[in-house]
Amino acid sequence: MSLVLIVLLPFIGAMLPALMIRAGRNACATTTFSVTLLAFVLLLSHAPAVFRGEVVQAGWDWLPALGLNVNFFLDGLGFFFAGLILGIGLLIITYARFYLSKDDPMGSFYTYLLLFQGAMVGIVLSDNILLLLIFWELTSLSSFLLIGYWKHLPEGRQGARMALVVTGSGGLAMIAGMLVLGDIAGSYELSVILQNGEAIQASPLYVPALLLILAGCFTKSAQFPFHFWLPHAMAAPTPVSAYLHSATMVKAGLFLMARLWPVLAGTDAWFYIVATTGLITMLIGAFIALFKDDLKALLAYSTVSHLGLITMLFGLGTPMAATAAVFHILNHATFKAALFMNAGIIDHESGTRDIKRLGGLLYLMPISATMAMLAAASMAGIPPLNGFLSKEMMLHEVANTAWAGQGWLMGAVATLAACFSVAYSFRYIAHVFFGPARDDYPHKPHDPPAGMWMPPALLVVLVVLIGLFPDTVAGPLVSTVARAVTGGEVLDYHLALWHGFTPALGMSAVAVVIGLVLLRRYGLVRGWWQAGPHPQAKEMFDALIAAAVRMAHTVTHGLHDGSLQRYLALMIGAMVLLGFSVYLGAPSAPGTRVLLPVTLVAATGWLLLVGGCVVVVLQHRQRLQALIAVGVVGLMVSIGFVYLSAPDLALTQISVEVVTVILMLLALNLLPKTTPAEPGRARHLRDGLLALAAGAGVGGAAWAVLTRDAETISGYYLEQAVPGGGGTNVVNVILVDFRGFDTFGEIIVLGIAALVIFALLDGAMHGAVARKLASWVPDQPRAADRHPMMLAVATRLMLPLALMVGFYIFLRGHNVPGGGFIAGLVVAIALIVQYMASGFGWAAQRMKLDYHGMIGWGVLIAATTGLGAWVVGHPFLTSTMWHVDLPVLGELHVASAMFFDAGVFLVVVGATMLALANLSRIGRRAEHLLVNVGPMDVDPSASAARPVEN
Amino acid sequence: MEFLLASAVGVMTAAGVYLLLRARTFTVVLGLALLSYATNVFLFAMGRLVIDQPPVISALAKGYSDPLPQALVLTAIVISFAMTAVVVVMALRSFLESGTDQGMLEPVPHTTPSAGAEVAEGSR
Secondary structure (H helix, E strand, O other), X not given: OHHHHHHHHHXXXXXXXXXXXXXXXXXXXXXXHHHHHHHHHHHHHOHHHHHOOOOEEEEEEEEHHHOEXXXXXXXXXXXXXXXXXXXXXXXXXXXXXXXXXXXXXXXXXXXXXXXXXXXXXHHHHEOEHHHHHHHHHHHHHHHHHHHOOOOOOHHHHHHHHHHHHHHHHHHHHHHHHHHHHHHHHOOOEHHHHHHHHHHHHHOOOHHHHHHHHHHHHHHHOOOOOOOOHHHHHHHOOHHHHHHHHHHOOHHHHHHHHHXXXXXXXXXXXHHHHHHHHHHHHHHHHHHHHOOOXXXXXXXXXXXXXXXXXXXXXXXHOOHHHHHHXXXXXXXXXXXXXXXXXXXXXXXXXXXXXXXXXXXXXXXXXXXXXXXXXXXXXXXXXXOOOHHHHHHHHHHHHHHOOOEOOEOOHHHHHXXXXXXXXXXXXXXXXXXXXXXXXXXXXXXXXXXXXXXXXXXXXXXXXXXXXXXXXXXXXXXXXXXXXXHHHHOOOOOOOOOOOOXXXXXXXXXXXXXXXXXXXXXXXXXXXXXXXXXXOOOXXXXXXXXXXXXXXXXXXXXXXXXXXXXXXHHHHHHHHHHHHHHHHHHHHOOOOOOOOOOOOOOXXXXXXXXXXXXXXXXXXXXXOEHHHHHXXXXXXXXXXXXXXXXXXXXXXXXXXXXXXXHHHHHHHHHHHHOOOEOOOOOOHHHHHHHHHHHHHHHHHHHHHHHHHHOOOOOOOOHHHHHHHHHHHOOOEHHHHHHHHHOXXXXXXXXXXXXXHHHHHHHHHHHOOOHXXXXXXXXXXXXXXXXXXOOOHHHHHHHHHHHHHXXXXXXXXXXXXXXXXXXXXXXXXXXXXXXXXXXXXXXXXHHHHHOOOOHHHHHHHHHXXXXXXXXXXXXXXXXXXXXXXXXXXXXOOEEEEEEOHHHHHHHHHHHHHHHHHHHHHHHHHHHHHHOOOOOOOOOOOOOOOOOOOOOOOX | OHHHHHHHHHHHHHHHHHHHXXXXXXXXXXXXXXXHHHHHHHHHHOOOOOOOOOOEOOOOOOOOOOHHHHHHHHHHHHHXXXXXXXXXXXXXXXXXXXXXXXOEOOOOOXXXXXXXXXXXXXXX
16 A cells, blocks of 8 residues: 555645645755655665565456556666656755745745656556556646746746647557557556557557657657757756756656566667667757757756657667666666756856856865765766766667668767767866856856755766675666566676777767867867758748648638637538438338327427427517517427326426516516518528528438337336335336436526626626616606506415415425426416515515525535435435324325425525516616506505505 | 327427528527427437326336436426527517518628627617
């Protein structure tokens, strides 16, 4: 379990720095350090097992149906990378404490850093490739935050965005590649995939999977032609560059190549893609690095070059080359992180990191200079430092490899890259630390506080120790890791400084000599370089992004230019095309189901419905007539439901119909009553054709289904309604019990809709709209008696009856047609009629119902009923039944679903009333009506001579 | 009978789509209402047509119509009511804001603040 904790600790700890910063910067840094240290110690506790060659596993099933499980495993490779991430993390945390200035928000810096750290550890310890992908994306996101940490710098923001776009799109490709890989192997567990190397390489999907996965690796590890994001990411604070862009994140791609090496490597495709890309990257990176004046840019291109070197070694596909790659990952992490931190020190202390403005720092900051020179010499590959050892192994491997039959080619290119590498490394030494001591620095440089130079110093000690005693210091680790990478092959080799006079030694010597000559004649070389072309990757990238944005604009604005008509016509047209193209491409024989006879009633209903539709279309410019015709159609639909054995639907439809018509009438009160004619015959024709096509399609589909028999899945519900749900009305039992969760969601939607309506209308009561409302003039004559006595008396009499009917419908709903939805609508209608009869203000003063509260309570009651099932250990919304013996009424049968239905009822009443009440409120505001005193216009108790004024 | 239902669904859809494509918001709302009817009836019909066999368990019943589409359509009716209500109120509000009930925005260059933002400020 401690394995899972190693991954989780940084994530859990990520919350702490943001809180601890209140206790000061030291507390904040110490907390972050402690979290990382704990994870590091936990990791080390597994070291004995790992060095014995065991694989530690831990995890649990998450979504086994998708093959996504939280499984981690720790072998040599995972241990090595996790150690790098956490170990260098500790140094970086210490360094950053002194690097960040007082104005930088340190809490968020450490929070981002821990998030990133957790994501990285997650990548290297994941056993499940889907889980690995999640962590992979997390590193892209957290590194985006870290690169853009200095939000005020435009370069920081641009660099962060570029890094996210490049690594993010690579990540997308990799998701596809991993899915293909998992599909071939039949499992998403790495430990299974790694056993299926032969099957995977034999699969026809091997090359696509390889290309997609490599796209992810190459973008993340800044391989040519995706290398350009890395130098731009250098806008980040130096601790970030040292951590992400030398030691960890850019190595994620390398890690994955190492991880999948047994499965993917060894084919021609692998060799030519990976080794060639690595070789080109190595050469280009080293070449450009020579001409960079910004220390961090120099280091960035150098990193690109070294990443290329390691990629190439993996690409060679031999176990020995993979071992060299692992060794170089270790060495590069030590000297490059040290150099980045050193560049940060120089920048911090002297105020510049432009090589042209630096020089003679050896005398001003001797400690930092000594360390930097050792690390840079290692970068150049000078014995007896660790960089020399792995570079030697690389040259040895390359010298023995033929590229397309050319035995010399790779060796020559690698040696050339090594020349540049020597040159830029020594430039870092010679042009920064040697030369005359200058006194034109923005600040007077001196060695930084120990907290800043100690972390790089530790790394430099490693650089020297590994160089002097490679087999003792790094031997066991490298061989353990190499065994894990190559899948258990034990190689006969040992790490040593001296291998005798080998071709590799000769290549090294040549590189050093040429490199020094290049530096000696730097002015001349630089002049040649200045004369040549300088393709700017950033400009190309920006142009590409701009083109993509333009295209998106053209498409979006072309489809959706603000005209609802155009957009709907396009959408409906597309759907019609899609539907018909499927229909025309499929065989269609007529159905064989025995059809029901047509009765006179059905035919009449059909005529009315079709007539209603025709009237709506023809009369749609007369809005009131059209509304009435829509009402007719709705009525016919509900009669149809009765006829076709769906009494619940009929009841719901007819009550909804009433409410809808009232609502539309209230809206029409303020809207124009007629629609002006639309010009353009062509448009009417087009719309008509679209409408006919849509109608024919939907009608045809309905006909096709209705004339065929079907298997239903409702047998279960019919059988279980009484024993399982305790009700005979199967529709209601489904709603409140079997599929109660759906209903729960639906009442929430209903409640939200009502609140949206409230917000829209309440907003209209203030500001500019309210002023418009105030100057609104009714466009139709008003009835003389606004609150007729007949209506008022009748509705008052009806109210208790209607409420009783509603209650009855609610109670019986579980067994015969009815239920919360219908009862809610009936009660809402009964209430709204009171508003209509006596006016909104008068009724509102007397019915102090809190509709917002009803919606809230309704949802709460439904949820509580559902949660009640948890208490007794059943799933959410499991129904329970009780039998209660009451003295007079006899045995009463109560299902817990009834409480749920009560929640539904409350929401329906609340939502409906909230919508209608607010519509009438706004209407009353527009007409400047005072609240009437009496319930009706005529006061029957007063004499005819004294009409009540209102 | 099946033909009557299928053709009714077709007619309601056609009328709904035609109204949906008109320029004024209220007409669009009416079209949406018709389209909801069509959709609900269509969904309901997926359980096939049965007469005199409501899905209420009883010893005397000869059989039952399919309860599942009915349950789905019941909530669909309520939800489409909620949707119609929201849309009609949106139509009303936009009419109050802009003085016109055309379902058409003035094309706004995307660099300037959108019309929506101004509306939101104006309403405060």
